[in-house]
Amino acid sequence: xxxxxxxxxxxxxxxxxxxxxxxxxxxxxxxxxxxxxxxxxxxxxxxxxxxxxxxxxxxxxxxxxxxxxxxxxxxxxxxxxxxxxxxxxxxxxxxxxxxxxxxxxxxxxxxxxxxxxxxxxxxxxxxxxxxxxxxxxxxxxxxxxxxxxxxxxxxxxxxxxxxxxxxxxxxxxxxxxxxxxxxxxxxxxxxxxxxxxxxxxxxxxxxxxxxxxxxxxxxxxxxxxxxxxxxxxxxxxxxxxxxxxxxxxxxxxxxxxxxxxxxxxxxxxxxxxxx
Amino acid sequence: xxxxxxxxxxxxxxxxxxxxxxxxxxxxxxxxxxxxxxxxxxxxxxxxxxxxxxxxxxxxxxxxxxxxxxxxxxxxxxxxxxxxxxxxxxxxxxxxxxxxxxxxxxxxxxxxxxxxxxxxxxxxxxxxxxxxxxxxxxxxxxxxxxxxxxxxxxxxxxxxxxxxxxxxxxxxxxxxxxxxxxxxxxxxxxxxxxxxxxxxxxxxxxxxxxxxxxxxxxxxxxxxxxxxxxxxxxxxxxxxxxxxxxxxxxxxxxxxxxxxxxxxxxxxxxxxxxxxxxxxxxxxxxxxxx
Ligand SMILES: Nc1ncnc2c1ncn2[C@@H]1O[C@H](COP(=O)(O)OP(=O)(O)OP(=O)(O)O)[C@@H](O)[C@H]1O
Ligand SMILES: [Mg+2]
Numbered sequence: 361x362x363x364x365x366x367x368x369x370x371x372x373x374x375x376x377x378x379x380x381x382x383x384x385x386x387x388x389x390x391x392x393x394x395x396x397x398x399x400x401x402x403x404x405x406x407x408x409x410x411x412x413x414x415x416x417x418x419x420x421x422x423x424x425x426x427x428x429x430x431x432x433x434x435x436x437x438x439x440x441x442x443x444x445x446x447x448x449x450x451x452x453x454x455x456x457x458x459x460x461x462x463x464x465x466x467x468x469x470x471x472x473x474x475x476x477x478x479x480x481x482x483x484x485x486x487x488x489x490x491x492x493x494x495x496x497x498x499x500x501x502x503x504x505x506x507x508x509x510x511x512x513x514x515x516x517x518x519x520x521x522x523x524x525x526x527x528x529x530x531x532x533x534x535x536x537x538x539x540x541x542x543x544x545x546x547x548x549x550x551x552x553x554x555x556x557x558x559x560x561x562x563x564x565x566x567x568x569x570x571x572x573x574x575x576x577x578x579x580x581x582x583x584x585x586x587x588x589x590x591x592x593x594x595x596x597x598x599x600x601x602x603x604x605x606x607x608x609x610x611x612x613x614x615x616x617x618x619x620x621x622x623x624x625x626x627x628x629x630x631x632x633x634x635x
Numbered sequence: 636x637x638x639x640x641x642x643x644x645x646x647x648x649x650x651x652x653x654x655x656x657x658x659x660x661x662x663x664x665x666x667x668x669x670x671x672x673x674x675x676x677x678x679x680x681x682x683x684x685x686x687x688x689x690x691x692x693x694x695x696x697x698x699x700x701x702x703x704x705x706x707x708x709x710x711x712x713x714x715x716x717x718x719x720x721x722x723x724x725x726x727x728x729x730x731x732x733x734x735x736x737x738x739x740x741x742x743x744x745x746x747x748x749x750x751x752x753x754x755x756x757x758x759x760x761x762x763x764x765x766x767x768x769x770x771x772x773x774x775x776x777x778x779x780x781x782x783x784x785x786x787x788x789x790x791x792x793x794x795x796x797x798x799x800x801x802x803x804x805x806x807x808x809x810x811x812x813x814x815x816x817x818x819x820x821x822x823x824x825x826x827x828x829x830x831x832x833x834x835x836x837x838x839x840x841x842x843x844x845x846x847x848x849x850x851x852x853x854x855x856x857x858x859x860x861x862x863x864x865x866x867x868x869x870x871x872x873x874x875x876x877x878x879x880x881x882x883x884x885x886x887x888x889x890x891x892x893x894x895x896x897x898x899x900x901x902x903x904x905x906x907x908x909x910x911x912x913x914x915x916x917x918x919x920x921x922x923x924x925x
Binding site: 424457477480486 | 804805
């Protein structure tokens with residue numbers, strides 16, 4: 361192991377050579393290593409089916425629900441091997457996920473959804489956290505007795521993030537928080553993420569397809585394609601690199617591969633997707 | 636007029652028995668997606684245990700009540716832990732098969748441990764007849780109606796105001812996400828089985844006091860299950876209403892039309908209502924996990 365003890369202590373989440381299969385057949389993640397240092401924002405980018413959500417399921421111990429399994433590799437959180445830990449224990453240790461598509465309890469009220477976020481906390485602590493969430497999202501306070509399924513998409517995302525904050529996360533993982541939201545709403549969500557990091561000193565693992573905005577906020581970036589990490593580096597560097605990173609842009613093969621018109625169109629499509 | 640009122644009163648009483656067992660089906664279904672087809676049998680065994688207690692304490696109603704409620708809980712938790720928990724991640728159909736298997740075992744168990752004959756429960760306090768105006772009913776019949784209403788209020792408050800009750804609703808709505816909040820679905824399942832056992836166990840005991848104890852008591856479950864469907868499989872309070880509808884319909888049909896039709900009347904009503912409201916009177920979501 362090349363790591364020194366100090367490095368291990370500073371790394372909150374560490375995945376090493378992780379390989380994940382579904383149904384003993386579908387290889388969704390192959391040989392992924394990734395680390396999230398304490399206090400940092402790490403972005404994990406990639407297009408549909410890259411394996412991002414699968415990684416988050418592995419980290420929260422919920423793969424088994426979908427017949428998924430960590431075939432190889434290790435996952436350490438706070439120095440502890442959580443590769444086979446129960447979700448309940450992972451949550452108790454402060455690793456909290458805002459799942460893809462928000463997944464609110466649609467027929468529960470906003471208040472009840474927030475209460476659920478603090479399920480493992482006592483009631484006094486729950487109320488304290490709820491006040492903090494209402495400070496962050498004053499709008500939710502007005503809507504607290506409404507059935508969450510009838511809120512707008514942006515409000516629902518606030519509930520989803522607020523619900524996760526109820527658990528007082530040490531590491532907050534967000535799976536595509538901008539999915540399906542209007543640009544203005546997305547800006548709001550990103551402002552909140554920036555605030556959580558600044559004011560609460562929270563460590564954040566941000567999964568996104570929306571690369572530009574995620575990269576602005578992140579310290580470090582991983583890019584996944586087809587279950588592998590194809591590129592990683594400090595956000596600054598990666599951003600300026602991006603346009604010239606051929607394999608990230610989806611071209612396969614070596615230098616002799618001539619770019620056809622279709623490739624260029626493909627390239628443009630990706631460019632738009634980046635902007 | 637007095638005939639009608641008496642029919643209604645005894646219909647209400649038997650409907651309350653169905654309603655309590657129907658609520659039990661709904662509680663377990665709503666929080667775990669499972670249908671416990673041994674619910675009626677578990678109520679029957681609780682009634683037999685109550686009888687055994689009753690004969691050894693000279694029918695003291697308080698000791699019988701406390702003892703049978705305690706037994707119902709312990710019994711349900713044991714069944715949950717031994718037979719259901721290990722199946723938790725198996726297909727729901729296999730789990731339902733397990734409960735059907737249990738129901739057959741429990742029926743034989745009653746004959747094996749006790750006997751196949753009908754018995755009185757030997758609880759004079761519950762047997763006693765009360766006259767309320769035109770209506771003559773047994774104390775146990777009044778008791779089961781009151782217990783049903785208490786159960787409705789208790790369940791409503793529990794699911795609305797207690798944190799664990801909210802968590803059970805969250806599990807019902809999306810169990811995967813509830814687990815992401817740290818909810819332990821094993822605990823939820825235990826709570827559901829425990830609560831269901833108390834409701835249906837008390838119903839079984841009070842029914843046995845008002846009528847008689849016999850190995851055919853399990854058939855209460857067969858009447859209660861359609862009542863659950865009628866109320867809406869995921870509607871706990873709706874299931875209670877479903878039970879009352881079935882009980883009262885049966886009695887009215889039996890009293891005015893023919894006693895031969897009595898047994899099927901409830902089912903006919905259910906089929907008619909389901910043709911109009913496929914998810915039951917109060918059901919809110921599709922039955923997907925069946
Ligand atoms: N439950 C499952 N069973 C089988 N295969 C699955 C399952 N969930 C995901 N997969 C497969 O694993 C691969 C990675 O999926 P994953 O959901 O992790 O992608 P993603 O990067 O999150 O994509 P998106 O951006 O669309 O959410 C895909 O090929 C997908 O089809
Ligand atoms: Mg995903």
